[in-house]
Amino acid sequence: MPDSPPAPLPSFRAIVPAGGAGTRLWPLSRAGAPKFLHDLTGTGRTLLQATVDRLAPLAGPDGVVVVTGEAHAAAVRAQLDLAPDALLLEPAPRDSMAAIGLATAVLAEREGDVVVGSFAADHVITGEGFADAVAQAVAAARTGYVTTVGIAATGPSTAFGYVRSGEPLGLPDAPDARRAAGFTEKPDAATAAAYLATGEYTWNAGMFVARAEVLLGHLARLHPALHDGLREVAAAWDTPRRAEVLSRVWPGLPRIAIDHAIAEPVAAEGGVAVVPARFAWDDVGDVASLAGLLPADADGVRALGDPDLVVALRAAGATVVPGGGRLVAVLGLPDVVVVDTPDAVLVTDRAHAQEVRAVVEAVRERRPDLL
Amino acid sequence: MPDSPPAPLPSFRAIVPAGGAGTRLWPLSRAGAPKFLHDLTGTGRTLLQATVDRLAPLAGPDGVVVVTGEAHAAAVRAQLDLAPDALLLEPAPRDSMAAIGLATAVLAEREGDVVVGSFAADHVITGEGFADAVAQAVAAARTGYVTTVGIAATGPSTAFGYVRSGEPLGLPDAPDARRAAGFTEKPDAATAAAYLATGEYTWNAGMFVARAEVLLGHLARLHPALHDGLREVAAAWDTPRRAEVLSRVWPGLPRIAIDHAIAEPVAAEGGVAVVPARFAWDDVGDVASLAGLLPADADGVRALGDPDLVVALRAAGATVVPGGGRLVAVLGLPDVVVVDTPDAVLVTDRAHAQEVRAVVEAVRERRPDLL
Numbered sequence: 105m106p107d108s109p110p111a112p113l114p115s116f117r118a119i120v121p122a123g124g125a126g127t128r129l130w131p132l133s134r135a136g137a138p139k140f141l142h143d144l145t146g147t148g149r150t151l152l153q154a155t156v157d158r159l160a161p162l163a164g165p166d167g168v169v170v171v172t173g174e175a176h177a178a179a180v181r182a183q184l185d186l187a188p189d190a191l192l193l194e195p196a197p198r199d200s201m202a203a204i205g206l207a208t209a210v211l212a213e214r215e216g217d218v219v220v221g222s223f224a225a226d227h228v229i230t231g232e233g234f235a236d237a238v239a240q241a242v243a244a245a246r247t248g249y250v251t252t253v254g255i256a257a258t259g260p261s262t263a264f265g266y267v268r269s270g271e272p273l274g275l276p277d278a279p280d281a282r283r284a285a286g287f288t289e290k291p292d293a294a295t296a297a298a299y300l301a302t303g304e305y306t307w308n309a310g311m312f313v314a315r316a317e318v319l320l321g322h323l324a325r326l327h328p329a330l331h332d333g334l335r336e337v338a339a340a341w342d343t344p345r346r347a348e349v350l351s352r353v354w355p356g357l358p359r360i361a362i363d364h365a366i367a368e369p370v371a372a373e374g375g376v377a378v379v380p381a382r383f384a385w386d387d388v389g390d391v392a393s394l395a396g397l398l399p400a401d402a403d404g405v406r407a408l409g410d411p412d413l414v415v416a417l418r419a420a421g422a423t424v425v426p427g428g429g430r431l432v433a434v435l436g437l438p439d440v441v442v443v444d445t446p447d448a449v450l451v452t453d454r455a456h457a458q459e460v461r462a463v464v465e466a467v468r469e470r471r472p473d474l475l
Numbered sequence: 476m477p478d479s480p481p482a483p484l485p486s487f488r489a490i491v492p493a494g495g496a497g498t499r500l501w502p503l504s505r506a507g508a509p510k511f512l513h514d515l516t517g518t519g520r521t522l523l524q525a526t527v528d529r530l531a532p533l534a535g536p537d538g539v540v541v542v543t544g545e546a547h548a549a550a551v552r553a554q555l556d557l558a559p560d561a562l563l564l565e566p567a568p569r570d571s572m573a574a575i576g577l578a579t580a581v582l583a584e585r586e587g588d589v590v591v592g593s594f595a596a597d598h599v600i601t602g603e604g605f606a607d608a609v610a611q612a613v614a615a616a617r618t619g620y621v622t623t624v625g626i627a628a629t630g631p632s633t634a635f636g637y638v639r640s641g642e643p644l645g646l647p648d649a650p651d652a653r654r655a656a657g658f659t660e661k662p663d664a665a666t667a668a669a670y671l672a673t674g675e676y677t678w679n680a681g682m683f684v685a686r687a688e689v690l691l692g693h694l695a696r697l698h699p700a701l702h703d704g705l706r707e708v709a710a711a712w713d714t715p716r717r718a719e720v721l722s723r724v725w726p727g728l729p730r731i732a733i734d735h736a737i738a739e740p741v742a743a744e745g746g747v748a749v750v751p752a753r754f755a756w757d758d759v760g761d762v763a764s765l766a767g768l769l770p771a772d773a774d775g776v777r778a779l780g781d782p783d784l785v786v787a788l789r790a791a792g793a794t795v796v797p798g799g800g801r802l803v804a805v806l807g808l809p810d811v812v813v814v815d816t817p818d819a820v821l822v823t824d825r826a827h828a829q830e831v832r833a834v835v836e837a838v839r840e841r842r843p844d845l846l
Contacts, residue, residue, distance in 0.1 A: 131802075131804070412841065415834055415837045415838060415841070417830070417833055417834060417837065418827070418830075428801075428820075430799075430816075430817070430818050430819055430820060431502075431818065431819040431820070431838065431842055431845055432819075432820050432822070433502070433819065433820070433821045433822070433834045433837075433838065434821075434822045434823070435821070435822070435823035435827050435830060435831065435833070435834050436823055436824060436826065436827030436830065437808070437811070437822065437823065437824060437827075440808070440822060442820070442822050444820060445801075446801070447801050447802065448801055448802040448803075448804065449799075449801060449802070449803050449804070449813070449815060449820060450804045450805075450806070451803070451804070451805045451806070451808060451811060451813050451822050452805070452806035452807050452808065453807060453808060455807065456789070456806050456807030456808075459788070459789075459806060459807065460806065462788055462806070463786055463788060463804045463806050466786045466788065466804075467786060467802065467804065470783065470786070471783075471802055474802055
């Protein structure tokens, strides 16, 4: 942890939604083994493990709850030393509001009106400032705000949504907190540059912190059917009726992202705070992003895995993932990206990294077993 | 065979030297499995098999002799339906003069002064005219010339040596035969272009046809130690003394290519003929050359192997060898070359194909087991 060891924040609980289709980093990630299950930074910890490592000191040793699909239960259990109660399994994905709302409602049943914060399992965070930002977000949340952590943009990215900061809130325990003036969808490049020029915009990393009853209250008001379904499931969760209620209620829950369900409408009402943060963040949305997370060797070559399996000549900027146990030799292709796995190899370059979905679609038609 | 089925040429015997280090097409070819053992054109026949297919109708069903190293004996036997006498195994490579000279001397012992022709096992020949060119070369050889088949150049290649044609020889059974005015080493590009502008130069593909006693006579005069050693080995070949004589004589034989040993000095004396040929020829010297031998699909993508294992998007000119049984996906890299094998994958492009030896050297230092 880059920060000095923080003390756990009182009555704070961290929710880690661990989902995703696993296709943007194909063939490294797969539907059966999405991004969060992989060590993408060469640190020896998977993204999921690193997320829990980061949150456990803030939420306390039993304060982290992971929400994932039943298909990933075994893999998650193998990677984490979780108490049985700390793993919530969804029968089927119902988008982020259902996942986070389920965990919030279960925690509210168990512990009352704790402060919950949601942090995706497949993001990479480095540098300093995470613990301080979360502490301020928790403090702002205690006063009734839905609070997000705004990421300092490193450039006019078109891959992320943005949060616009409004006036300072003057909260003693959250000195950096401002009112969130609004959320935006992913902008085009010119719009993104204009955002950054104002100094008012940060990236929306989907980190939301709120009192459980504040979050559920907004949900009851804005999406009552979803709220009622989640409350019913939560009431049955720690009882013998869980399976029965889940199988009856879950399939009918609306699919909606927490950004659309709560963050945007509540921000429009003035109920969202933003704590700008200074740590570095990446959602590892494609293989070019992956390259940016790996250190380059003296020849400008990046490897994720055993460097003895990589031979790269005249290939500055190359990124190689030797994940198939075989030697990968690259000659004369700057910025090439090679992802080798036991049953598929992808060869592209950084400029085309965002188009990998087209490859995935072609593979889906021909060899769905490889997705 | 593109030509109409030819009749065997009387007393003609074909010699197929099958050797090579196996590194220029690494990782497809290996030291243990050089180029000639592979199907590089997607026809279902290896280069060695195709070479014998081409020669058997001209030399007769028992008229083809293969010379190879002991290390490749099992692979060659598995690929060819050879009579035991038709496979000559060298204890160690001693360059092309020793290989061709050994086969010539053994054939002379067995059959007297037959006409022999040497044809490398790892070249690709397509189009028409091979049988006619060999027939004319054999006819010219019967009159006492060492005769080579000159390949019509398709461009000013710097990868091949050239043969310069002199005056027509006026031979009734070899109407295209001319005196060979000389052989050249691989030229630079400007020199190669100047050669082609004269209309007098063809590529030297190392095809040499001569009466056995003519070839051995030149060898006795120009390289008497090599000649005497080969004659001694040949006299013992079909006797119980073969192993004893081979182990005593072979290690001391001079290493020299037939071009330097005979073709160049005899051409300077006026004793070499050249028959210009119109068939297409390629020595598959690198992966770019390999690409040129494969048909392109509608997207300009070439595959050697199962096309169902190749996904190529925005990669016109790409060449993919899916030799590891895994899916190979290529995105956005025109002219990329991907050679996938079970234990190594090479990623380069056509422009860098001739530099693969640098990769091989790097692999030799680190993982010689992969060469």
